[in-house]
Amino acid sequence: MRNTRTKVLLYALNIIMSLLFIIPLLWMVVSSLKPENQIFADLSSLKSLLPLHITLDNYRMAFERIPLMKFLFNSLFYVSVICISGLGVNSICGYALAKLRFRGSEFILVCIIALMIVPFESILMPLYLVVNALHWVNTWFALIVPFIANCFSIFMFRQFFMDIPNEILESASIDGSGPLKTFASIVVPLSGPVFATVFILDFISHWGDFMWPILVTTGESLRNIQLGIQTFFTLPPIYYGQIMATLTFTTVPIIVLFLLLQKYYVQGITSAGIKG
Amino acid sequence: MMQTALHAHKREHISTFSRQKRRETLVGYSFVTPAVLLLIFFLVLPFLLAVVFGFTKFNLLRPDKIHFTGLDNYKLLFTDGLFYKSLWNTLYFTVIVVPVQSGVALMLALLVNNSLKLRNVFRIAYFSPVVTSMTVIAILWISLYNPNEGLINSALHFFGISNQPFLRSSSQAMNSIIFMSVWQAAGYQMMIFLAGLQGISKDLYEASSIDGASKLQQLRYITIPSLYNVTVFVLTITTIQAVKLFVQPYIMTNGGPENSTRTLALLIYQQGFQFRNAGYASAISVIFFLIVVLISFSMKKFLRDK
Secondary structure (H helix, E strand, C coil): CHHHHHHHHHHHHHHHHHHHHHHHHHHHHHHHCCCHHHHHHCCCCHHHHCCCCCCCHHHHHHHHHCCHHHHHHHHHHHHHHHHHHHHHHHHHHHHHHHHCCCCCHHHHHHHHHHHCCCCHHHHHHHHHHHHHHCCCCCCHHHHHHHHCCCHHHHHHHHHHHHCCCHHHHHHHHHCCCCHHHHHHHHHHHHCHHHHHHHHHHHHHHHHCCCHHHHHHCCCCCCCCHHHHHHHHHCCCCCCHHHHHHHHHHHHHHHHHHHHHHHHHHHHHHHHHHHHC | CHHHHHHHHHHHHHHHHHHHHHHHHHHHHHHHHHHHHHHHHHHHHHHHHHHHHCCEECECCCCCCCEECCCHHHHHHCCCHHHHHHHHHHHHHHHHHHHHHHHHHHHHHHHHCCCCCCHHHHHHHHHHHHHCCHHHHHHHHHHHCCCCCCHHHHHHHHCCCCCCCHHHCCCCHHHHHHHHHHHHHHHHHHHHHHHHHHCCCHHHHHHHHHCCCCHHHHHHHHHHHHCHHHHHHHHHHHHHHHHCCCHHHHHHCCCCCCCCCCCHHHHHHHHHHHCCEHHHHHHHHHHHHHHHHHHHHHHHHHHHHC
């Protein structure tokens, strides 16, 4: 009896809270499917959350007004390149710090941990000057190269590789396999989860990039989707239906990726939390 | 004879050992080099430059004409009303967001840490704003906060509350951003709390319920103390995230109205890239960095003092 009452209470609270969290997103998706005048007509009633007059006009018109597909492609391209090259560079660095003994490795590890503290905002200006000096402004290099190496990713990899038993690595090296081969053929296949975790954490954080792309891209050609929707929002005439369509369209790829790799994303967040 | 053989064997052993060691060193360096070089060029160097530029005056577009001005930027900083205002706004946001967001997150974690059939649906609901990018969230909420035809004012009408200006009013703009930020990020902290809750041994609850402890007592004497480390961690990352507040005011209010939402990160950006005062912006960056370090270290101390 008492158990049922707790259950009912939990359900009630959860449903109320879930609605609070989901209604803004639901309104975004539903409004993107409505004619402009209907969005405002429905605003003061529950109809604002029901897709009653479905049309894809907003999407069609938004696509005509701005090159959304190009922005989407730009985002997918540069974020994937950052993440994939990052997996290579950071994993091999993490491996050396976890499993190889050499002078200075302790020092490098301490530096990498210390550097995690430096907020991006405080190096924004000089990083721009560095990139500018390299003549990288408005090139893919500016968007990609500075973010390949990532202290947090190196640390995640190192923590994971520490747990791989030395015996496995030793037996591979006795069999005559070189260090790079040992890494590629023994370590990488054992480490799928950490690769997936680092990939998705990195992907989601760079997908949202906003401040840096404003600074280093001057024209539309390299602009990412976040800048695309922000410029669209300030571009008169403002139609809410079209804006909601672009927002929904921008959110879909990341939701798909999240659902595919959900387990690893949540694991990444929580393992950082528990190990502190 | 025997002895020489033994010596020879030993020598050979030592030399293979040192050869192997030398090889390991070589491999080690070559494995860390790509990452280390990239970090030096795009993190360490810019950081050192920020410190140096803090003592100079120059235009962002003319980095060839740098004047050393000593502590001038810092003197200016401490007489600049806009700096104090931005610092105050940053602290105000942080001081409100950190406890509210962590509190909401803990409550959500307690709500979904059970055997309800729909618990995964609820978890995804709370988590969905987290994966949506901040740009999308900010633009969406400008629409929701619209003073004339926004969804939130429509909902307030239902409860008989008149139209609110939200982002257009200097007294409501920051609180509106706070509310939205908590909504966006609470799901993230919820996940960390949830992992913490699931790490607590079930035996503790069983033993205490045999001793006749109520649910509320269990919460007070088992759950909350067991979450100490997780809580400190959540507070640390939330605080560091909070002092970086940038995208929301940049997109939603551009620092206004009347500078009520101008934050340190926004000020760095504007001084550096709008007014091109690269030296002055660097000085603010250094102060900003020191604030982050201070927060991290004080939180670490809490972890150790446990």
